[in-house]
Amino acid sequence: MHELSIVLSIIDIARNQARRAEAERVERIELDIGLLAGVEWDALDFAWKAAVPGTILADAERLVHRIPGRAKCLECGSTFDVQQLYDPCPNCSSPFNELLSGKELRVKALTVC
Numbered sequence: 001m002h003e004l005s006i007v008l009s010i011i012d013i014a015r016n017q018a019r020r021a022e023a024e025r026v027e028r029i030e031l032d033i034g035l036l037a038g039v040e041w042d043a044l045d046f047a048w049k050a051a052v053p054g055t056i057l058a059d060a061e062r063l064v065h066r067i068p069g070r071a072k073c074l075e076c077g078s079t080f081d082v083q084q085l086y087d088p089c090p091n092c093s094s095p096f097n098e099l100l101s102g103k104e105l106r107v108k109a110l111t112v113c
């Protein structure tokens with residue numbers, strides 16, 4: 001399951017960061033997850049509950065920032081919201097755009113204690 005490997009890598013990151021800070025536990029973790037990152041939210045939540053107990057993240061408060069998709073048209077330069085990859089430009093219908101945001105999948109911040 002894709003989401004489980006995501007959660008496991010988040011736990012790894014948290015463990016490494018906490019060790020570096022000589023912290024014993026993580027109080028809060030903030031994640032950036034783009035709406036176009038291909039992450040199923042329910043599956044991620046399920047994987048989280050399965051994998052996190054007993055780890056350094058067991059008691060951590062989880063904050064998720066969901067980043068909406070934004071793209072810039074390579075033809076006319078307008079920027080617009082995208083619901084999925086390769087949405088055409090609403091201004092000129094060009095399929096060529098540069099994704100500005102929406103594929104984030106990262107640990108934004110960790111609070112340790």
Ligand SMILES: [Zn+2]
Nearest residue numbers: 073076089092
């Ligand atoms: Zn355009």
